[in-house]
Amino acid sequence: MAHRVPLGAEDRRLLKNSGAIIGVDEVGRGSLAGPVVVCGVRFSQIPENSEIRDSKRLSPIRREQASRWIRENADDWLVLEIWPEIIDRINILEATRLAMRTVVGQLFEPADSVVVDSVELGSDFEAVISVNKADDTYFSVAAASVVAKVHRDGLMVEMAEDYPHWGWERNKGYGTKAHRVGVAQFGRSCVHRRSFGVGPVLP
Numbered sequence: 001m002a003h004r005v006p007l008g009a010e011d012r013r014l015l016k017n018s019g020a021i022i023g024v025d026e027v028g029r030g031s032l033a034g035p036v037v038v039c040g041v042r043f044s045q046i047p048e049n050s051e052i053r054d055s056k057r058l059s060p061i062r063r064e065q066a067s068r069w070i071r072e073n074a075d076d077w078l079v080l081e082i083w084p085e086i087i088d089r090i091n092i093l094e095a096t097r098l099a100m101r102t103v104v105g106q107l108f109e110p111a112d113s114v115v116v117d118s119v120e121l122g123s124d125f126e127a128v129i130s131v132n133k134a135d136d137t138y139f140s141v142a143a144a145s146v147v148a149k150v151h152r153d154g155l156m157v158e159m160a161e162d163y164p165h166w167g168w169e170r171n172k173g174y175g176t177k178a179h180r181v182g183v184a185q186f187g188r189s190c191v192h193r194r195s196f197g198v199g200p201v202l203p
Helices: 009-015 060-073 084-090 092-107 139-162 177-186
Strands: 021-027 036-043 076-082 113-117 128-131
Touching: 009 021, 009 113, 021 092, 021 139, 036 092, 036 139, 060 139, 076 092, 076 139, 084 092, 092 113, 113 139
Parallel strands: 021 113, 113 128
Antiparallel strands: 021 036, 036 076
């Protein structure tokens, strides 16, 4: 069995030669409706909190608690929403990259290190490390994933009150059968992504 590096160990390794570490992650990249949400969280020290992990590994209640704790204990944090109008114009990868570059630009200070999950930000961001599944190994990126998901889930639940036909309070804009049935019956809302195929509604 492979040895799993404890969450936070890689952050602390980077902090030996950095003023702070900024973890960046996105939520909503694969959804059919709503924004892609990017969060950056800046830590000058990595706190001890075993409840912080990749947002997909936490229940909704624990995510809410973890998000509140992160926002209270991080040195700084920032959430940015990119909505379908821009996603459809420049594509989802470029929209995600734009949001990440903007977040890093706002939070970054000289001597910081930045870790993002699986997106290259370009040669003018030399301090950025792009790591596949970084939210599994970097505390800072896991923290960013939690704050981003809680923020986006809250947006989708709020919008479901005004747009009740697509079940966003349950599916958060992702392509579940109920969501696709809603599109088949009622068409797309103003916050659906026009450039994303909905796919067939299977029995």
